[in-house]
Amino acid sequence: MSNIEDIVDALDKKISxxxxxxxxxxxxNLKLSQEQAQYHSTIKNQELEIKAWKDKYNTLKMANTILGSDEDKRETKLKINALIREIDHCIGQLSE
Known part of the structure; x- marks a missing residue:
């Protein structure tokens, strides 16, 4: 009997x-899931910030080309022409 009790006690300890x-x-696992969610949130915020900086960079680049930097005169002319065509197209649609 003692042997069975020892086995049951050992099994009980192991289960515990x-x-x-x-x-x-x-x-x-819960802590890691929370950290993962936090990291995903941080990544999304950083992606949005990168997009905002890219937009600011493109705006600044456009402003520099419009101001007439020698490097981008051709690009400036092309952008101005594209804007004019777009305005003409809008005016044409309003006229109809």
């Missing part, structure tokens, strides 16, 4: 350890 480890792993 497994349950404790399971609880610890669940807590760790």
């Amino acid at each position: 350890k497994v349950l404790q480890n399971n609880d610890v792993l669940k807590e760790t």
